[in-house]
Amino acid sequence: EAGVAQSPRYKIIEKRQSVAFWCNPISGHATLYWYQQILGQGPKLLIQFQNNGVVDDSQLPKDRFSAERLKGVDSTLKIQPAKLEDSAVYLCASSPIARRGDYEQYFGPGTRLTVT
C-alpha cells in the first residue's frame, strides 16, 4: 500500500513570497491533516479535512495560510505572503474514517520550508 505522498520535499523562498505544498493521502483515507513542525517541537495541527469538508482549522493563520481538498482526495496548502517564522516542516497525514475511537494517523515525508 502506497503511503502519503508530498511535494516538494524542500523549498527555499524569500519572505513575502508565496508557496504551495501538495499532498496525496493513502488511498481510501477520508481524513487528511496538515501539520506544522518547528524544530524541537511536536507537530501542530493546522487544518483537518474529512472528505471535502473542513473539520478543524482553529490553528490555521487564515490571514496568510489557505488550504483546500478538491474531490476529497489531494490537498494543497498555500502560504501567501510567507514570513520568517513560517520556516518549518509541513507534514501531511491521513487516516481512515475513525471507528470506535481509533484515530491512527500516517504521515508523509514532509516539506521542509526555509524562508529567508
Place this chain on the structure above:
Amino acid sequence: QKEVEQNSGPLSVPEGAIASLNCTYSDRGSQSFFWYRQYSGKSPELIMSIYSNGDKEDGRFTAQLNKASQYVSLLIRDSQPSDSATYLCAVNKGATNKLIFGTGTLLAVQP
C-alpha cells in the same frame, strides 16, 4: 499546564537495556493514545497505539496506559542503537480525532 507533556531528554541508555519513555496528558476525555518515532530529518512513524488501561505489547515495544493517573508510557526492551530517535506522544482531544503532540523525548542508545 501543557496538554501533553514529555521530558525532552536526552535519555541515554546502554545497548540491550530497557528504555522507559513517559508522557502525561491533561484532558480526561481523551480516549486514544499513540507513540510515534521520529528519526532526525524524517517524518513521524506510528509505532504503537493504545486505547484501554493496561499494557499492550508489540515485539520489543510495550505501551502502558493509566487513565486515572493520565499517564502513558512506552517501554523498549533490548534497546538497539537503531532505536535512537525522538519519541513523540500523541493524545486525541476529547471526543474528536484531533491529535495533540508532546514535544518528544530524544532517546540515545549507546553501543
